[in-house]
Every structure is written in C-alpha cells, then in structure tokens.
Amino acid sequence: MSAASLPAVGQTVVYRKRRNVELAMVLLACTLGLGGWLLTEINLHGHAPTSWMRVSALWIGMAVACHLVVRWRLPYADPLILPCVIALNGLGLAMIHRIDLIPSPPRDDAVMQFVWTGLGMLLFAAVALFVRDPRRLQRFPYLLFIAGVGLLLLPLVPGLGVSTLGANIWIRIGPMSFQPSEVAKILLAFAFAAYLVDKREVLALSGFRLGPIQFPRLRDLGPIALMWVACMLVLVFQNDLGTALLFFGLFVIMLYVATERPGWPIVGAALMAVGGWGAYLFTRHVRVRVSSWLHPFENYDQNLQVISGQFGMAWGGLTGRGWGLGRPGLTPLAKSDFISAAIGEEVGLFGLVAVVMLYAYIVARGLRMALASHDPYLKLLACGLSFTFALQVFAIIGGVTRLLPLTGLTTPFMSQGGSSMIANWTIIGVMLVISHHARRPMVATARLDEPTATDLRLDETHVITAKPVPAGGVTA
DSSP: OOGGGSOOTTEEEEEOOOHHHHHHHHHHHHHHHHHHHHHHHHHHHSSOOTTHHHHHHHHHHHHHHHHHHHHHHOTTSOSSHHHHHHHHHHHHHHHHHHHHTSSSSOOOHHHHHHHHHHHHHHHHHHHHHHOSOGGGGGGOHHHHHHHHHHHHHGGGSTTTEEEETTEEEEEEETTEEEOTHHHHHHHHHHHHHHHHHHHHHHHHHOSEEETTEEEOOGGGOHHHHHHHHHHHHHHHHSOOHHHHHHHHHHHHHHHHHHHOOTHHHHHHHHHHHHHHHHHHHHOHHHHHHHHHHHOGGGOTTTTHHHHHHHHHHHHHTTTOSOTTTSOGGGSTTTTTTTHHHHHHHHHHHHHHHHHHHHHHHHHHHHHHHHHHOOSHHHHHHHHHHHHHHHHHHHHHHHHHTTSSOOOOOOOTTTSSOHHHHHHHHHHHHHHHHHHHHHHSOEEOOOOTTOOSOOOOOOTTEEEEESSOOOTTOOOO
16 A cells, blocks of 8 residues: 555544344345255155254354354454354255265264354354453463463373274273364464464574575474474374375464565475375375375275266366265265265266365465454464364375375364364354454554545455544544
8 A cells, every 4th residue: 555545543444243144144044055955855755854944043043143143252263254254154064964864774964063053153152242452362371382282282192092993093081972173273373373473473584495495493392393293293103194294284383474485395395295295104094095096996895985976077067966866875974074075976076066166265364354454463373273174185085085094084164063163163163253354443653744534445455534633633
C-alpha cells in the first residue's frame, strides 16, 4: 500500500463480518450430507426414511448452533471455514451410513459417528466461547512439547497401548479406546509455534553457506534431531508411517515458515529419507506398504485393500455409480482408511476432486488468516494448523490413489473414529479464534498530513471513520 493510500488518524480498517454469508453457506453445506443420506435410502429402498424430518432438523440445528456461537463470540472470524467443515462432516456421515447398510443385519456405526460429531461440535463451541487469547500458551513451549511427545509415545506403555491391525497407535482405558496422537498434533503445533517464535532469529541468521543456500549450524540441529528421533520411534515401534510423516513434516514446514531458509527443509528431507530407508530395511511394516504401492498385484491377498479401492474408483469413473449404487463394502476398512475410495466409487472422480477442493479451501483460508495476523505467534500457529490438514489429506488420499505409499491416517471429518473427529473440530475452533483476532478492527497507521477521512476498500475490508481529521493535526 502506498503512503498516499493510508487512512487518516481516527479511521479503523475492519473486515466485513459476513455472518449472513456464513449462515447461507452453512445451510447449503447441510444439504450435501442430507442429500447423500436421502439418495442412499431412496436408491436402496425406493423411499425416504420415516425419520428424515427429525434427522434433518437435528443436523441443521447442530450446524446453525455452531454458526450462532461464531456469530456471538467470533464475529470477525472467517465466514467460509465452518461451512466447508460441515459439508465434509455431512458427506462422511452419509457415506458411513451407506456402508452400514451393506451387511445383513445392517450396522449402526453412523449413529455413533453422529454422536462423536456432536461432541466435536461441543468442543468447538467451548473453544470459541472460552479461548479468548491463544497467545497465553506461548509461555509454555517446552511443557507443551513434552506433553505432546508423551502422548505420541503413550501407546508404547505396556498394558496401556493396544495393537490394531499391526499398528500400536491406540490406548485403552476400561471399555474406551483413544488415539492420543490426535491430541498430540494440537499440543505440538502450539509448542512448535512458541519455540520457533522465540528462536527464529538464531535459527535464521546463523549457519554456513553452501552455494546459494544457507544451512544451519550443527549445534542448532538439536530440535529437528529430537523430533526426528521421536518420529523414528513411532515408525519403528508403533508401525505408524502416517503419524511419523505428519509430525516430522509439520515441524519442518513450520521451521521453514519461521526462518525462510531453504536449508532447513533440505536437512529435514535428508533426515526423513535416511530414516525411511532404514525403516524399509529393518521393519516389515514399511516394506509391505512400499510393495503395495509399487507392485500391488504381485500379492493379491496382502494388498487386497489397495486393489479393491483401485477397482472401486475405476468402476465409479468420472461421475460415479450414484449414492447407494456402488459396492464400497468390498474394500476393507472402507469407513475409515478408504472412505475417499468409497466417495470416488459412488460420486465419481468429479465428486472426489470436489472433496479435495473443500480441504484445499480450508487450508487456503487458514494460510490467508496467517497472512492477515499481526502477531508472529498466531501467524505461525495458523500456518501449522493449516498445514496439518494439508499434510494429512495429501498423505491419506495420496495413499488411496497410489500417489504415495498408504499411510493409514484418517481423512479429517469423514473417516469413522471419535478421536480424529473431536481433535479436528477443536483445531477448527482454534483456527476461527485466530481468524477473529486477525480480522477484527485495528487502528490504522496515522497520517498527519491527510486533510479529511477517505474511503478505503481492500478486498473484504472497509473503513469506519471515527472523526474527520483536520490538516496538520490529530483530534482527540
């Protein structure tokens, strides 16, 4: 912005609240999930379910309640993130219900997923209502880091961790099981942001130059080495390739954003390559994942999940078989790991691309709020939370489509599972709090030589003028 375009003293540059736009988009988003549910019932049974009005009213009421909380407590928050999340959540519920109808008798996993969605929305509302300033956690980077790594490694505790399909990523307390890595990613994002804001000058300015790239000093590699060791423990002892990639990638990306030095991602990529190669040589789990990625048809029984998902998406084609008209139940774990393959089979490649674009839009709006934020900590935290979604979606949908080795991560808001649902709704709450802080009114830079107030519009912004400013002076 040029000096001549700066607003006068007494003017406040604010974003438009756009809460009515959010409400309209929330209602539209609700129709996507309800439409998938009703089409499934009509295509399979020839009529809509008798409870469709009650279920529709409950779903729309929950979504509107989230909107009202945002309208009340976070009036300047981004208006499009919440509708995107509700659309994804509704589509996931509709697809889980569709897969529930395949066995005889039908299952009711969608009902439990609906309960987890309600709990996630309650946590979202709690964050919006009570988390007034996320910067209070900036004072505890090491405590948050210890807690996050502790949760990440908690399934390794004997008697507490349980193994599911070869991966030790769950803990069981009584009748309840939980995936602690979902909470760990929130704590570690806060910890990384706090640490990197404090140390970014040291990490950015010191080091040695090799050609056009400046690399960090060896003594500054401690944090990235510690995170690498933690991820290698997860990869080797928990057999969880996806979580290791997610957390290490998140740390390296946030490190690059904080320092703007390409040497850090180069070092991070080298460390991950070394760790991945060592895991491939010494752990069977990683070898199986790589084999199912490169040569799935060499072992049909071992790679049945990947092969079935590929056949399903190929059968769906561009436009899909239609809700309820495909056979997604032939793919193992279609409700969790391979729900994107089920979406691709029933609504086609166009539908799957639309789902990916919804995730991309959430990430884009998150990065936009990071650019708009005036606080370095909130800026870095918004980047970290946005890249969490980007890395997770890229890893899981890339694995399903065989762009990458299969990682076993969940598809946010869509895959069956309460841990992921609650954690991701909490992240959205934090992102909207940051967005509100970034977009709320702030007094603009003063210009003493501006004779009167002038109107200024920048994208979604407008100017509220408190008082005209006389030439050569500032009013009280």
